[in-house]
Amino acid sequence: MMACKFQNKYFISRPTSRELFFSSNATLSRNLQKPGGALVVNCSVGKTELQEIHNLVLKTFPKEKFLWSTNLDNETQKNIDGHNGKFGIFGGKFVPETLIACLDELESAFNSILLDFEFQMELMTALRDYAGRETPLYFAKRLTDHYKSAAGTGPDIYLKREDLNHGGSHNMNNAIGQAMLAKRLGRNTIVAATGSGQHGVATAAACAKLDLKCMVFMGSKDTERQYSNVVLMKHLGAEVKCVEGGFKDASSEAFRCWVSNLEASYLLSGSAVGPHPCPKMVCEFQSVIGKETRKQAMEKWGGKPDVLVACVGSGSNALGLFHEFLRDDDVRLIGVEGEHSATLERGDIGVYHGAMSYLLQDEEGQIIEPRSIGVGLEYPGVSPELSYLKDLGRAEFYSVTDQEAIEAYERLCKLEGIIPALEASHALAFLQKLCPTLADGTKVVVNLNGRGDKDATIVANHILD
């Protein structure tokens, strides 16, 4: 059932009242204004009809703050929890039979550490003393002022400072957790793939700390564009394996390497993609971002954020922020992709790297090569969970251009003295479109999920071009 929340009241479901919406604005208006009046659509209405209803409501009450809310039925509830790694039709384990036992073993080990007090204490200590958590929720005063209207109104913008994590990105949250799990399983060789190099740096650092051998696969064009991270990975003791192509090719090669030595190696996935339980593990280790955000928001303004914004490559940092708030229907979730890597905005459903998700593919199902100035955003697939949230209408996805991301990078440097990763700059760039549509005082949290040192030369060259 869909229900609507209006002027802080929930309108109770009345399954048969669907016709209401299409009769007239007057009927709609009357029913909304009646205390307890219903505004209900059966789940079976299509997306276009829902959009129509949404538009009609917004038109009828242009001045009101209006929030959609979903009353989840049992099936949706199960799907949103990722029952057996399936989020509706998305997710799953599309792998050869020989890998199933290995993935099952991983899943059961993962489930057991979730309830293991000793492991959780060790993880908490590592996140605090090694990664540097909790990361601040920073009020970006000058950025907020920048987006104020002529009348001096506008949203309040906060940055979740994942760039301050050890290693310079959100990737450490997951790398340290999974490296600890690998160690428990007795695997001494860690295999990883990296695009921007941030996941590679985090994994290499975690492996050094835990005395594990580390092998990182990276696409040839990425080793050139993000060379500073290649140097860091080597300094941290990792072996960097250059693969012809980009991140997707590096991911395929890492997968092959892992499969050739299942007994001793562990594939440490940095993105919320791949066969179950990989996306679930990444999401779990990253969900600390949203949990902290809820607590910090409560401390700072005594409520929840109204809008969460994160960039989306394959989904790990976005899910990390969103997951805690999935059931808070009054919190808007916005994912921002690169113009030419917009899997959720423009892709079709397909199977890639062992799971079903939205996918950038042509009519014959061949992969369309993604491209972005934010190297970490170049992946043709995306998290199954985000794919489901898109279909459910729970999260919104948009894209911005390279140029818009560059401008956002420069804006944050100049206004706040913070150098954002170009991936995170995509989330920041969307503020240009978002802020003018928001009411005064709306609390917006942007996941500043990486620092931009690695991108300084790319930006400089782009400006000179």
Ligand SMILES: Cc1ncc(COP(=O)(O)O)c(C=O)c1O
């Ligand atoms: C700094 C940074 N941000 C974002 C991403 C995109 O990945 P995800 O969508 O999984 O967060 C990456 C991936 O490498 C990255 O390094």
